Amino acid sequence: xxxxxxxxxxxxxxxxxxxxxxxxxxxxxxxxxxxxxxxxxxxxxxxxxxxxxxxxxxxxxxxxxxxxxxxxxxxxxxxxxxxxxxxxxxxxxxxxxxxxxxxxxxxxxxxxxxxxxxxxxxxxxxxxxxxxxxxxxxxxxxxxxxxxxxxxxxxxxxxxxxxxxxxxxxxxxxxxxxxxxxxxxxxxxxxxxxxxxxxxxxxxxxxxxxxxxxxxxxxxxxxxxxxxxxxxxxxxxxxxxxxxxxxxxxxxxxxxxx
Amino acid sequence: xxxxxxxxxxxxxxxxxxxxxxxxxxxxxxxxxxxxxxxxxxxxxxxxxxxxxxxxxxxxxxxxxxxxxxxxxxxxxxxxxxxxxxxxxxxxxxxxxxxxxxxxxxxxxxxxxxxxxxxxxxxxxxxxxxxxxxxxxxxxxxxxxxxxxxxxxxxxxxxxxxxxxxxxxxxxxxxxxxxxxxxxxxxxxxxxxxxxxxxxxxxxxxxxxxxxxxxxxxxxxxxxxxxxxxxxxxxxxxxxxxxxxxxxxxxxxxxxxxxxxxxxxxxxxxxxxxxxxxxxxxxxxxxxxxxxxxxxxxxxxxxxxxxxxxxxxxxxxxxxx
Amino acid sequence: xxxxxxxxxxxxxxxxxxxxxxxxxxxxxxxxxxxxxxxxxxxxxxxxxxxxxxxxxxxxxxxxxxxxxxxxxxxxxxxxxxxxxxxxxxxxxxxxxxxxxxxxxxxxxxxxxxxxxxxxxxxxxxxxxxxxxxxxxxxxxxxxxxxxxxxxxxxxxxxxxxxxxxxxxxxxxxxxxxxxxxxxxxxxxxxxxxxxxxxxxxxxxxxxxxxxxxxxxxxxxxxxxxxxxxxxxxxxxxxxxxxxxxxxxxxxxxxxxxxxxxxxxxxxxxxxxxxxxxxxxxxxxxxxxxxxx
Numbered sequence: 001x002x003x004x005x006x007x008x009x010x011x012x013x014x015x016x017x018x019x020x021x022x023x024x025x026x027x028x029x030x031x032x033x034x035x036x037x038x039x040x041x042x043x044x045x046x047x048x049x050x051x052x053x054x055x056x057x058x059x060x061x062x063x064x065x066x067x068x069x070x071x072x073x074x075x076x077x078x079x080x081x082x083x084x085x086x087x088x089x090x091x092x093x094x095x096x097x098x099x100x101x102x103x104x105x106x107x108x109x110x111x112x113x114x115x116x117x118x119x120x121x122x123x124x125x126x127x128x129x130x131x132x133x134x135x136x137x138x139x140x141x142x143x144x145x146x147x148x149x150x151x152x153x154x155x156x157x158x159x160x161x162x163x164x165x166x167x168x169x170x171x172x173x174x175x176x177x178x179x180x181x182x183x184x185x186x187x188x189x190x191x192x193x194x195x196x197x198x199x200x201x202x203x204x205x206x207x208x209x210x211x212x213x214x215x216x217x218x219x220x221x222x223x224x225x226x227x228x229x230x231x232x233x234x235x236x237x238x239x240x241x242x243x244x245x246x247x248x249x250x251x252x253x254x255x256x257x258x
Numbered sequence: 259x260x261x262x263x264x265x266x267x268x269x270x271x272x273x274x275x276x277x278x279x280x281x282x283x284x285x286x287x288x289x290x291x292x293x294x295x296x297x298x299x300x301x302x303x304x305x306x307x308x309x310x311x312x313x314x315x316x317x318x319x320x321x322x323x324x325x326x327x328x329x330x331x332x333x334x335x336x337x338x339x340x341x342x343x344x345x346x347x348x349x350x351x352x353x354x355x356x357x358x359x360x361x362x363x364x365x366x367x368x369x370x371x372x373x374x375x376x377x378x379x380x381x382x383x384x385x386x387x388x389x390x391x392x393x394x395x396x397x398x399x400x401x402x403x404x405x406x407x408x409x410x411x412x413x414x415x416x417x418x419x420x421x422x423x424x425x426x427x428x429x430x431x432x433x434x435x436x437x438x439x440x441x442x443x444x445x446x447x448x449x450x451x452x453x454x455x456x457x458x459x460x461x462x463x464x465x466x467x468x469x470x471x472x473x474x475x476x477x478x479x480x481x482x483x484x485x486x487x488x489x490x491x492x493x494x495x496x497x498x499x500x501x502x503x504x505x506x507x508x509x510x511x512x513x514x515x516x517x518x519x520x521x522x523x524x525x526x527x528x529x530x531x532x533x534x535x536x537x538x539x540x541x542x543x544x545x546x547x548x549x550x551x552x553x554x555x556x557x558x559x560x561x562x563x564x565x566x567x568x569x570x571x572x573x574x575x576x577x578x579x
Numbered sequence: 580x581x582x583x584x585x586x587x588x589x590x591x592x593x594x595x596x597x598x599x600x601x602x603x604x605x606x607x608x609x610x611x612x613x614x615x616x617x618x619x620x621x622x623x624x625x626x627x628x629x630x631x632x633x634x635x636x637x638x639x640x641x642x643x644x645x646x647x648x649x650x651x652x653x654x655x656x657x658x659x660x661x662x663x664x665x666x667x668x669x670x671x672x673x674x675x676x677x678x679x680x681x682x683x684x685x686x687x688x689x690x691x692x693x694x695x696x697x698x699x700x701x702x703x704x705x706x707x708x709x710x711x712x713x714x715x716x717x718x719x720x721x722x723x724x725x726x727x728x729x730x731x732x733x734x735x736x737x738x739x740x741x742x743x744x745x746x747x748x749x750x751x752x753x754x755x756x757x758x759x760x761x762x763x764x765x766x767x768x769x770x771x772x773x774x775x776x777x778x779x780x781x782x783x784x785x786x787x788x789x790x791x792x793x794x795x796x797x798x799x800x801x802x803x804x805x806x807x808x809x810x811x812x813x814x815x816x817x818x819x820x821x822x823x824x825x826x827x828x829x830x831x832x833x834x835x836x837x838x839x840x841x842x843x844x845x846x847x848x849x850x851x852x853x854x855x856x857x858x859x860x861x862x863x864x865x866x867x868x869x870x871x872x
Contacts, residue, residue, distance in 0.1 A: 048454060070453035079454060086451035088444045099444045103456040105437040109465060112436035113429040119436070126437075166455055312675055359858045370812055371857050374850035377805065381847040495805065499682055506679055535693055542687030549680045550669050 001026045001170055001201045007046055007056035009039075016042040017053070018225040024170070029192070029202045031216030031233070033209075035245055038222040040205045041083060044172050047203075048080045049073040060170065075103060079163040080172035085155040087162070089148030093139055096147050096158055097130035100165030104129075130165070137161040137191070153184040160191070164200075171195070173204040177211055189215060213237070221245065262431045265514045269427065273420045277413065286412035288525055290484060293419035294477045296520040299504045300423070300430055300513060301473025306502070307510035308434065309466035310446035311361075312369040315376025316501045319471040321383060321493030322349045323478025328399045328488050329389060338402045342479040346472055353471030354464065361463045368467070376498050383490035395489025402483050415484055422480060426473060430513055442466065507548050508555050515557025522556070584716025589838045590831060591714070595723045595792070597830020598730035599625075602785035603807025604814065604822035605737065606778030612754035612817050613767075613774040615674055619681045620661065621782055622804015623688040626797065628654040628783025629790040630692060633701045643706060651783045657688075658779020662772050670771070685804070692797040700796035703787065726788045733784060734823055741819070750774065754817065802846065806833075809853040828852070 002024040009017040016039045024030050032040050045051040047058055049070040057066045065073050088096050105126060111119040134140045137157045142150065147158060156176060163171060176192070177185045189211055195202060206212040212219070213233040221229040221236060223245040229236055236242055280286065298320055305311050326345030330336040336344075352375075360371040383390050390396060402409040402418065409415050433439055444452040445459050453459050482488050500523060508519020526541070533540060552559050603621055610618045632650035636643055665680050709721030741747040752760040753770045761767050785803075786795065793799075810829050814821025829849045837845040 050450060050453075069458075070450070071456050071458045074454055074456035079456075082451065086448050086454075088447040088451070090447055091440075091443060095440060095443075099440045099452075099457075100455055102437065102441055107437045109433075109438060109469075112438040113433045115432045115436070123436070162455065306675075312678075356854075367857060370808075371854060373805070374809070374853040374857075378847045378850045378854070381844060385841070385843040385847075495801070499686075502679070503682075506676075536690070538686055538693060539690030542683045542685070542690055545683030546665050546680050546687065549672070549676050549683065550665070553669070553672055553676050 001028075001061060002047070002203075003059040004043075004047070005057040005059070007043070007053045007058070009042060009046060009051060009053050015225045017046065019056070020222065020225070020227050021056070022220050022227060022230055024201060024203060026201055027196070027199050028217045029196060029204065029215050031212040031219040032203055032205045032222065033207075033212060033219060033236075034222035034228075037224070038245075039225040040222055041174055042225075043222070044080060044174055044203075044205065047073075048078065048172060074166060074168075077167070077169035078172070079166045079168035079170075081156075081159045081163050081174055081176060083174045083178065085152070085159040087147045087150075087155050087159050089146070091147055092144050093147050093150065093158060094127070094130055094134065094143040096162050097133050097165055098126055100133075100162035101126045101130060103166050133161050133165055138187075153180050156180060156184075156188070157191075160188075164195075168200065170201045170203070173202060173206075175205050175207060177206060177208045185211060259431075259435045262435070262513070266424070266428060266431060269514075269517075270424055273424065277416070283412040286416050288528060290412065290416055290419050292521050292524045293416075293423045294480050294484070295501070295504065295524050296423050296517050297426055297477035297480070298474045298501050299508070299516045299520045300426055301470030302501055302505050303508075303510060303513055303516035304430060304433070304442075304473075305466045305470040306505050307512070307516075308439065308442040308446060309463050311463055311467065312502070313372040313467070313470065314369050314495070314498050314502065315372030315374070315379075316470065316474050317493045317495070317497035318372070318376035318379035319349050319353065319474035320478045320481070320497070320501075321379055321488075321490070322352060323475030324482040324488045324493070325383060325390060325478075326475070327479040327482045328396055331400050331483075332396060332398055333389070338400055338479075338483050342476065342483075345479050346475045349475035349478075350468045350472045353468045357464045357467040361460050361467065368463075373495070373498070376493075376495060380490050380494045383493060391489070393490060395487055397487040399482050399486040399488065401486065409483070419480055419484070422476065426476070427513065427517070434513065438462065438465075503545055506555055507545070509557025510555065512557040515555055515560075518556045518560075581716060585838070587715055588717040589834045591717055591719055591723060593831035593834030594827060595726050595830070596789075596834065597827040598726050599785045599789045599803065599826070600807050600810045600829050601823040601826025602730055602733060602781050602788075603803055604810035604826045605734075605819060606781045607808055607811035608814075608817055608819055608822040609750075609774045609778045609781070611811070613750060613771050614666075614670075614677070616666070616677045616681060617808070617816075618775075618778065619678065619804065619808075620685040620688060621778065621807060622800035622802070623685045623692075624654055624658060624779040624782030624800070625786040625803050625807075626692060626795060626800030627657060627688060627779075628786030629703070629795040629799070630696055630701070630786075630797075631783075632787045633703055633790065633795065634696065636703065643704065647706075647787045650787055651780055654783030654786075655776045655780035658782075659772060659776040661779075662775035666771070666775065667768065670768075685801075689797055689800070696797060698797060700794045700799070701790075702794045703790040705791040720792070722788075722791045726792070729784065729788045733781060737781075737819065746770075746773065806846075806849045809849045812853055813856055 004021050007017050007020045020043060032043070034040055042051065046053050049065070049068050049072070052067055057064055059065065060073070060076055060078055063076065065076065088099060091099070105122055107119045107122055131143065134143055137160065139154060139158060142154070150158060160176065177188055180188060185208065192202065192215055204212065204215065216233055218231060219233055219236045220227060221242050228241045228245055229239045276289070298316060302313065302316055305313060323345045326348055327338065327341045330341035330344060331338055356371055356375055357368065360367045384393050407414065409418050441452065441457045441462055444457060445462055449459050504519040504523045505516050507523060508517065509515030527537060548555065603625060606621045606624065607618060610616060628650050631653050632646050635641065635649055636646040639646065661684055665684055666677065669676065669680065705722040706725045707721050711718045711720045741751055749760065749765045750770055750773070752763065752765055753767055757767055806829060807826065810825035811822050813828060814823070814825030829852060832852060833845055833848050836848045
């Protein structure tokens with residue numbers, strides 16, 4: 001599904017990513033963990049085309065996508081969420097989801113200004129599908145609310161729902177549980193679990209260790225821009241290199257061993 | 259969306275009802291200019307309010323439309339209608355060529371490029387004596403014809419211009435409430451997120467830039483065939499600034515606000531003419547004061563009043579019900 | 580005149596006007612660095628400086644140099660007042676709104692100038708009645724020398740100010756990272772105020788230097804401002820050495836093209852360079868890279 005070859009990226013003198021490479025199998029959920037500043041979000045930015053790597057290649061479904069623009073990569077079926085939910089705050093919740101269906105729509109400039117019947121039909125169907133997605137993510141009641149007025153947890157769900165609207169084959173989730181309370185986290189975990197049955201491949205960055213250990217089929221650990229471990233959650237929890245990387249972060253070690 | 263079409267219908271009613279009340283060609287000419295500038299400002303609102311880009315050179319596109327129309331009809335004896343169409347296509351082409359390299363860049367590079375283009379265009383209008391008549395301008399531009407109707411008097415031209423405006427306003431409402439309108443608004447709020455949903459950010463910006471240039475070109479053609487004379491002076495930097503001011507004072511994220519801003523700033527100088535030397539002073543002061551105290555423009559003020567009244571009415575209803 | 584004499588003459592003219600553009604561009608750069616605003620009233624500071632000097636000189640019967648210093652000082656004060664009244668109250672507004680405020684300010688200042696001085700153009704006598712200097716085959720007027728020397732002095736003083744004084748260092752810190760500057764106890768508000776005063780001062784200085792050569796009028800600042808803006812962009816907005824370079828390049832290109840190509844298109848060349856620049860090197864001649872979308 002996704003193959004990273006020796007990705008390197010530096011900012012000034014700082015090596016944010018140093019020869020990172022791994023593969024993601026179709027249908028798998030891969031956890032990406034590591035201490036703060038390990039380069040996880042930078043890696044996401046490189047995969048999704050927001051940043052371009054200094055060297056190395058990204059292959060998505062055997063196609064080299066290094067250097068493509070974000071929207072071109074999205075078109076191939078790769079979508080992502082952000083650490084701070086990047087919803088469109090001045091649009092309604094429903095409109096946010098409808099924007100998520102952008103790639104599903106066909107209507108161009110002339111049909112937009114002239115509104116022929118088929119364009120109206122397409123708008124209607126997008127609206128209906130957006131409503132379905134709303135009930136799926138449990139936000140049906142807030143369809144017409146301003147997206148900026150949602151609680152943080154709901155914003156996260158909205159962003160996730162919007163990403164799913166584009167029917168991705170690979171979904172990158174950047175700390176989906178950050179800022180969520182216990183109940184919200186459980187709902188989220190259950191929802192992500194359901195996505196697995198839809199054959200969506202997922203890479204998830206997460207600091208909540210119990211969540212990531214439960215969800216993931218495999219885990220990749222980054223530290224200071226380098227991949228220091230890769231394997232099943234059980235192996236990672238015992239890996240001495242991983243424990244060393246997290247040294248000094250007592251809570252984390254505890255959660256790792258749990 | 260319903261509210262937008264409501265305002266559109268109201269505008270239609272006003273446009274067709276107005277001639278019952280006015281007789282003086284002076285008022286007609288002010289209304290004609292409001293329609294012509296309104297078309298430029300509609301396009302500029304789509305660009306500024308919806309695509310989040312600033313242009314400081316739209317008077318240049320306005321001038322291109324006017325001069326293309328003038329040159330094609332005077333020198334090549336073309337019928338004004340096809341001339342208007344050719345002017346439109348040529349102007350949009352110029353906009354695309356200018357826009358492609360600059361829209362890739364973040365920041366206000368488009369504003370800078372348009373400023374440069376606007377100034378250069380005005381100089382070309384001044385210097386190409388044989389083509390444009392130079393600083394003293396060129397006359398003898400024919401009127402529009404439609405079978406036996408010649409759009410030569412102010413009353414007829416009033417209808418022509420406002421029908422153009424009404425149609426373009428309607429098309430703009432459609433655009434705003436479409437897949438593209440949604441994409442545009444998402445771009446203006448968060449470019450990165452929009453890109454990650456597969457929205458081609460630079461293409462949509464370019465599209466809006468070309469479209470707004472097209473609106474300006476149509477308005478320019480209407481301008482040339484109304485006065486039957488063009489000279490370079492109304493197409494300079496100050497004119498671009500005034501167009502931008504109309505958008506901003508009206509409220510840049512609403513189409514009807516933009517029209518309100520146009521009406522205000524076009525008729526204001528007529529009232530301010532009494533003030534003569536104070537005109538610029540007052541114009542500058544208004545611009546600053548609106549930006550300081552009503553950054554969302556007239557549309558913002560009206561929305562606020564509307565909301566306040568609605569809330570008051572609700573409060574009064576509540577105890578009764 | 581031989582061709583090389585002519586070329587030399589064009590170069591002298593170009594450097595003279597280029598020096599003025601450089602001062603205006605420095606003003607743009609200083610304000611951009613502290614606020615990210617493009618101050619479209621910059622050209623009006625130039626106009627105000629020269630207009631005030633023109634009216635003070637015969638009015639007060641003071642020596643010319645006193646009138647010049649007073650005019651520069653008064654304009655700097657106007658810059659400070661402008662910041663306090665129109666920029667500071669909306670400092671948290673969007674950059675677009677702030678830019679429009681500076682456009683409003685520019686129109687307002689022009690309106691005030693028309694009220695006070697009317698619409699006719701005025702001039703100052705040359706600073707000194709030096710004989711024009713024969714320089715190979717070209718002539719160098721006394722005032723041209725004043726312009727060049729004045730600009731050089733201003734650039735050196737500015738450099739010294741940025742490198743050696745506390746205020747200058749604070750300004751640089753603000754330009755680099757406003758939040759961090761604030762955390763270090765630098766009052767960003769004061770720095771913004773100061774940058775408006777400083778760039779008004781530079782603009783006015785440019786105005787008084789060039790007026791004996793070119794005349795001035797209520798609307799003389801607009802074109803000068805726009806050209807200075809081109810220069811600032813050409814040098815990479817926010818870079819002081821870039822601004823000076825940009826000003827000189829534009830002045831020289833303008834003078835050469837007016838001489839060899841077409842005098843009518845003289846004003847267009849600055850903007851053509853600007854457009855070309857945006858296509859080829861959008862970060863300016865001195866900078867290397869720019870982040871793309």
